[in-house]
């Protein structure tokens with residue numbers, strides 16, 4: 001059975017469908033008579049492109065397959081998508097469809113935002129991370145050599161169509177990394193969701209279809225609630241960065257080879273909880289609860305050997321949110337009680353990281 005959530009941003013509403021098929025019936029009226037540029041990558045296309053093409057058999061479908069990987073999330077791949085759009089004569093009234101993980105979804109969304117100043121697009125996310133996070137909320141973009149996601153636009157999709165069966169082929173490590181972002185919602189404002197994740201751990205790990213549907217639907221709803229309040233990240237949306245400032249430093253320090261994004265966020269949340277405790281915002285149990293939860297999904301909770309806490313703090317200094325040596329971080333007053341903390345001192349950050357070695 002399909003579960004449908006609606007996201008209402010005032011100026012734009014669209015459905016997020018969670019089911020077990022590539023089922024476009026929800027948007028069949030909107031797709032009628034429109035040409036489709038279907039974008040995927042060379043990992044996902046062999047697995048699912050034929051099924052998605054079949055599901056879109058009432059449309060004229062053109063295909064663009066880019067290379068797999070975060071290192072191909074760049075202007076070159078974006079241009080490839082635009083070239084494919086030009087080649088097939090995609091007009092202002094046609095549609096792009098993204099089939100893949102967060103990388104394909106972000107890039108296709110940005111191509112859709114820029115082609116003819118904006119055409120419609122549909123997200124068909126195929127990783128857990130993209131199903132519960134990246135495909136919701138309208139942030140699109142590509143990386144610049146100076147940093148991640150530096151080039152982009154806000155562009156909301158026509159619909160998000162999630163087929164949970166795609167998770168059967170996702171490598172376990174990628175699946176668990178997605179759980180890192182799910183735990184983030186528990187940390188931000190959904191304390192009881194942490195208990196649910198503990199209760200359902202085995203069922204999630206064995207990919208029970210009902211439990212996966214419930215997991216994804218809940219997480220999408222959590223993100224929808226935040227994005228509906230603050231689409232352009234001027235306030236509460238910043239809380240979605242829980243664990244991310246530490247996490248980005250971990251990713252940069254290891255040149256994106258050491259941790260998957262969700263793994264870096266997991267460890268980053270442990271550091272944020274430790275720092276929150278040190279600054280007197282919460283008790284030590286918050287870190288313990290997080291660690292237990294993350295360990296249940298084989299996510300990292302300790303800094304790998306060879307990474308220096310000083311180097312991580314130096315990398316965090318380069319973050320946009322630093323003002324005269326004082327940092328803005330998302331900290332926690334308890335599980336499910338994240339808040340924006342201004343003026344955090346580097347010495348405290350360093351001590352917190354050292355306590356996670």
Ligand SMILES: NC(=O)c1ccc[n+]([C@@H]2O[C@H](COP(=O)([O-])OP(=O)(O)OC[C@H]3O[C@@H](n4cnc5c(N)ncnc54)[C@H](O)[C@@H]3O)[C@@H](O)[C@H]2O)c1
Nearest residue numbers: 043068101102103104126127129130133134139166169170
């Ligand atoms: N827009 C947003 O709000 C937002 C939020 C979070 C993350 N992101 C972005 O998302 C990206 C990370 O997304 P990701 O974790 O999905 O990574 P990804 O897109 O690189 O996918 C991970 C790997 O799994 C493969 N894959 C995808 N689906 C598969 C399937 N069903 N079976 C087998 N293999 C499959 C991919 O080809 C890739 O090799 C980052 O670029 C990040 O910046 C965006």
Ligand SMILES: [Zn+2]
Nearest residue numbers: 181244261265
């Ligand atoms: Zn993230």
